[in-house]
Amino acid sequence: MTPLISLKRVSKIYGEPPSQTIALKNVALQIKKGEFIAIIGPSGSGKSTLMHILGCLDKPTSGEYYLENKLVSKFSENDLARIRNRKIGFVFQAFNLLPRTTSVKNVELPLIYSGLEKAERIKKAEDLLKKLGLEDKFQSTPATLSGGQQQKVAIARALVNNPLVVMADEPTGNLDSKSSNEIMAIFKNLNIDGHTIVLITHEADIAKNAKRIITMHDGQITSDKKNGNN
Amino acid sequence: MEIIETLRLALEAVRINKLRSALTALGIIIGVAAIILLISIGSGLQKYISSQFEKLGTNTIFILPGKIQVGPQGGPPRTVNKLTFRLSEKLEKEKGDLITDVSPFIELNITASNRGKSKITTMAGTRSSYFANLDIKTETGRIFTDNDNKASRKVAVVGQTLANDLYQNQNPVGKTISLSNKTFTVIGILEPQGNVGGIDIDNQVLIPLNSARVLTGTDQVNSILVKTASQETLPQTKEQVKKILLRTLSEDDFSILTQEQLLSTILQILGVLTFALGGIAAISLIVGGVGISNIMLVSVTERTREIGLRKAVGARPKDILSQFLIEAVILSLLGGTVGILLGFVGSIALSRFVQTSVPVWAVFLAFGFSSLVGIIFGVAPAIRAARLEPIVALRHE
Numbered sequence: 001m002t003p004l005i006s007l008k009r010v011s012k013i014y015g016e017p018p019s020q021t022i023a024l025k026n027v028a029l030q031i032k033k034g035e036f037i038a039i040i041g042p043s044g045s046g047k048s049t050l051m052h053i054l055g056c057l058d059k060p061t062s063g064e065y066y067l068e069n070k071l072v073s074k075f076s077e078n079d080l081a082r083i084r085n086r087k088i089g090f091v092f093q094a095f096n097l098l099p100r101t102t103s104v105k106n107v108e109l110p111l112i113y114s115g116l117e118k119a120e121r122i123k124k125a126e127d128l129l130k131k132l133g134l135e136d137k138f139q140s141t142p143a144t145l146s147g148g149q150q151q152k153v154a155i156a157r158a159l160v161n162n163p164l165v166v167m168a169d170e171p172t173g174n175l176d177s178k179s180s181n182e183i184m185a186i187f188k189n190l191n192i193d194g195h196t197i198v199l200i201t202h203e204a205d206i207a208k209n210a211k212r213i214i215t216m217h218d219g220q221i222t223s224d225k226k227n228g229n230n
Numbered sequence: 231m232e233i234i235e236t237l238r239l240a241l242e243a244v245r246i247n248k249l250r251s252a253l254t255a256l257g258i259i260i261g262v263a264a265i266i267l268l269i270s271i272g273s274g275l276q277k278y279i280s281s282q283f284e285k286l287g288t289n290t291i292f293i294l295p296g297k298i299q300v301g302p303q304g305g306p307p308r309t310v311n312k313l314t315f316r317l318s319e320k321l322e323k324e325k326g327d328l329i330t331d332v333s334p335f336i337e338l339n340i341t342a343s344n345r346g347k348s349k350i351t352t353m354a355g356t357r358s359s360y361f362a363n364l365d366i367k368t369e370t371g372r373i374f375t376d377n378d379n380k381a382s383r384k385v386a387v388v389g390q391t392l393a394n395d396l397y398q399n400q401n402p403v404g405k406t407i408s409l410s411n412k413t414f415t416v417i418g419i420l421e422p423q424g425n426v427g428g429i430d431i432d433n434q435v436l437i438p439l440n441s442a443r444v445l446t447g448t449d450q451v452n453s454i455l456v457k458t459a460s461q462e463t464l465p466q467t468k469e470q471v472k473k474i475l476l477r478t479l480s481e482d483d484f485s486i487l488t489q490e491q492l493l494s495t496i497l498q499i500l501g502v503l504t505f506a507l508g509g510i511a512a513i514s515l516i517v518g519g520v521g522i523s524n525i526m527l528v529s530v531t532e533r534t535r536e537i538g539l540r541k542a543v544g545a546r547p548k549d550i551l552s553q554f555l556i557e558a559v560i561l562s563l564l565g566g567t568v569g570i571l572l573g574f575v576g577s578i579a580l581s582r583f584v585q586t587s588v589p590v591w592a593v594f595l596a597f598g599f600s601s602l603v604g605i606i607f608g609v610a611p612a613i614r615a616a617r618l619e620p621i622v623a624l625r626h627e
Contacts, residue, residue: 078546082544092624109539
């Protein structure tokens with residue numbers, strides 16, 4: 001089976017010489033469908049840069065990135081927007097919900113850019129919110145929700161377009177331990193349902209929920225192993 | 231993304247930030263209301279003057295003093311007035327079949343006073359036919375008659391403002407009024423006529439022509455009005471008047487204009503004036519546009535994370551561009567609509583003091599101009615929003 005994601009000698013360099021920062025150095029990585037990967041490492045190790053490139057939010061300076069056998073590292077801005085819209089779901093540390101906007105409207109946002117009809121958008125958004133146990137929070141704005149509830153809305157938004165891969169950047173970083181456990185349980189269940197998940201974290205406790213753990217240091221992958229606990 | 235969705239998004243953003251939207255639109259509201267108001271005053275003035283001239287009838291010829299001459303030291307231009315009573319008497323004598331009426335007209339600013347109170351006012355010396363010609367009536371008392379004129383009686387018909395200022399709550403009819411230190415008797419008060427283009431028509435006093443001639447002590451008149459039987463005889467009458475005048479005056483000393491010519495000249499000047507007033511108000515609309523630009527730039531900075539998120543979930547640069555551009559246009563159209571309504575209400579309120587009229591073209595002009603302002607001043611912030619890098623925008627605190 002061909003991998004879902006394949007990185008070949010991917011490097012990312014910020015700035016012009018002599019004050020260059022090398023964020024990624026010749027990274028090679030393959031991700032198969034249905035994997036649950038945690039990328040760990042200290043801050044500045046390049047894990048966020050890696051996620052940005054995997055999520056098509058940023059382009060590598062050199063190297064090749066294949067997503068479903070397509071060389072997306074050569075895609076235009078508009079094509080990348082389409083990839084982010086259809087193929088990738090993002091979950092952020094700070095939730096990044098639109099303020100003063102209801103849960104349903106937040107969740108349906110990616111569908112607006114896919115050009116779906118309003119009735120269909122609302123149905124999909126409500127179904128997902130229901131599935132995550134937020135059936136009584138459809139019309140709530142983020143300010144009236146707890147951190148855990150906000151992150152659930154964000155997860156619903158990431159899933160609404162049925163993406164190939166869900167990218168989660170420190171999804172529990174702003175949450176207490178009870179909410180963190182809840183959110184991680186959701187990710188585990190999603191993986192059981194067949195979703196491919198890439199989780200970025202610096203906490204070993206959170207990372208151990210994944211099936212495969214990749215450790216990064218100074219822009220390079222220093223270890224890549226199966227997680228025996230799972 | 232479809233245009234209807236973009237529109238919905240932009241409306242949502244305007245609705246969510248109510249106070250900021252209102253404050254942003256305020257600049258446009260004031261600008262558009264100012265345009266409508268100023269144009270309504272200008273075109274009210276045009277309407278009033280047209281109606282006054284139309285009352286005189288199309289069979290009227292105006293004789294006005296000569297052409298403007300440049301002073302000896304190249305100083306300010308001044309008109310040498312060579313129109314006199316004697317001239318009008320000459321016209322009267324030789325009027326023949328074509329000319330039906332000759333009435334000279336004196337108008338100047340004098341001081342009117344009563345028991346220590348005084349006011350600068352416009353005094354007009356006319357024939358009694360003036361009242362009928364211009365459809366002016368008295369509210370109390372009577373107008374002066376041909377006999378008053380023939381006998382040079384010192385009688386005066388005063389306007390409302392003058393009557394109120396000099397006599398307060400008393401009825402001035404039968405009382406005396408001092409005009410340039412000559413004592414006259416008030417015989418009537420005119421119906422209120424209001425204010426036109428900032429000039430109070432009710433601040434005036436009308437006296438018989440011959441009395442005015444005695445009062446001013448000169449033979450000069452401001453203009454001579456000649457009437458003919460009908461519009462058909464107008465060109466011949468003009469020729470005849472010109473022939474008579476040329477016997478004593480040179481070509482440069484007078485101009486003969488028909489009612490239509492004079493009216494169109496005045497309306498042309500007023501049209502330019504109205505347009506200039508609107509233009510000044512349009513400057514305030516540009517200031518309003520800068521306000522929109524400013525607030526939209528703040529909005530882009532404030533919503534950087536939102537823009538980043540939208541891009542992360544699949545918004546293309548042009549989706550972001552149209553969202554912010556449409557938001558700016560909505561704000562300015564909102565301002566334009568409220569401004570037009572406010573301008574209407576304002577011109578109705580103002581019509582108690584000044585004659586106003588809101589022409590349809592002014593409404594379209596204001597509406598078109600405000601949407602143009604929205605597009606022009608919305609472009610820069612929208613481009614800035616569209617160009618934001620998704621990761622930079624997402625990291626923004």
